[in-house]
Amino acid sequence: MKIATWNVNSLKVRLPHVLDWLAQTGTDVLCLQETKLTDDKFPVAALTEAGYEVAFSGQPTYNGVAILTKRDTVGAPTEVLIGNPQFEDEQKRLISAQVAGIRVICAYFPNGQSVDSDKYQYKLRWLDALISWLRPQLQADAAPLALLGDFNIAPDDRDVHDPQAWADQVLCSEPERQRFEMLQSMGLIDAFRLFEQPEKSYSWWDYRQMAFRRNKGLRIDHVMVSSALRDRVSACSIDREPRKREQPSDHAPVIAQID
DNA sequence: ATGGCCCGTAGAACGGGA
Numbered sequence: 553m554k555i556a557t558w559n560v561n562s563l564k565v566r567l568p569h570v571l572d573w574l575a576q577t578g579t580d581v582l583c584l585q586e587t588k589l590t591d592d593k594f595p596v597a598a599l600t601e602a603g604y605e606v607a608f609s610g611q612p613t614y615n616g617v618a619i620l621t622k623r624d625t626v627g628a629p630t631e632v633l634i635g636n637p638q639f640e641d642e643q644k645r646l647i648s649a650q651v652a653g654i655r656v657i658c659a660y661f662p663n664g665q666s667v668d669s670d671k672y673q674y675k676l677r678w679l680d681a682l683i684s685w686l687r688p689q690l691q692a693d694a695a696p697l698a699l700l701g702d703f704n705i706a707p708d709d710r711d712v713h714d715p716q717a718w719a720d721q722v723l724c725s726e727p728e729r730q731r732f733e734m735l736q737s738m739g740l741i742d743a744f745r746l747f748e749q750p751e752k753s754y755s756w757w758d759y760r761q762m763a764f765r766r767n768k769g770l771r772i773d774h775v776m777v778s779s780a781l782r783d784r785v786s787a788c789s790i791d792r793e794p795r796k797r798e799q800p801s802d803h804a805p806v807i808a809q810i811d
Numbered sequence: 812a813t814g815g816c817c818c819g820t821a822g823a824a825c826g827g828g829a
Contacts, residue, residue, distance in 0.1 A: 561817075561818070561828080562817090562818055562819075564818095564819090565817090565818075586818090586828085588818070588819065612819080612820085613818085613819050613820065613826090613827090614819085614826095614827070614828090663827080663828060663829060664829090665827080665828085665829085671827095704828095704829070721829095722829075723829065756829070758815095758816075758828095758829070759815095759816035759817055759828095760814080760815050760816045760817090761814090761815065761816090763816095770829075772829080799817090801817095802816085802817075802828085802829080
């Protein structure tokens with residue numbers, strides 16, 4: 553099956569892109585971030601019509617996450633859980649569900665704004681709480697788990713178009729990268745790096761300064777899988793095509809094949 | 812030239828994104 557993540561930066565604006573992309577790729581599971589829709593405005597009918605079941609959690613203006621599943625292949629998401637039970641949070645950044653025998657966690661990690669801001673401290677606390685929550689779910693005999701989303705972390709300098717300019721800045725700072733490494737040490741694998749990839753592979757480009765055309769981006773959107781899934785992942789790539797469209801999201805989808 | 816764009820909520824600018 554194909555499982556993917558995409559920060560759409562408003563599902564209201566990007567719904568046509570999402571529907572086109574689902575039809576073109578045949579993706580079975582799509583995790584969305586930054587839907588920016590309250591639940592009463594979520595486009596259930598259009599997605600149902602397109603053959604997808606949905607689980608979602610939104611709020612006005614900011615954040616918002618969803619999991620879309622292809623009805624004919626993987627059925628509806630079950631055991632849906634909103635948020636991290638160990639972290640009180642008014643911001644809608646986490647939704648998880650059981651899909652085709654896999655615990656799928658869709659996450660919109662905080663941005664952090666800048667390393668000297670309160671938002672950065674919130675980001676680190678949010679990350680610590682995620683780690684605490686996931687740790688017992690990643691024990692050696694644990695069931696398959698996939699963590700997908702906009703991590704707002706570039707794990708390595710090769711994930712950054714200009715590492716010197718971004719050094720110790722938000723998205724690249726050591727405390728954030730250490731927490732990403734903690735997820736890895738707990739058994740989560742960056743699916744993208746299981747395979748040979750083009751140099752300068754990024755998943756986000758600023759809307760300004762023709763950053764996409766100049767490929768001045770960051771790789772901050774990730775598909776991570778637990779060790780139980782490692783041998784079942786046969787491909788992972790970033791699809792730049794939607795970023796080339798008119799009125800695109802600033803993020804590209806990341807898609808993995810799990811057999 | 813240290814800002815340029817885009818989105819939602821507004822109903823004019825502003826906060827937030829990354």
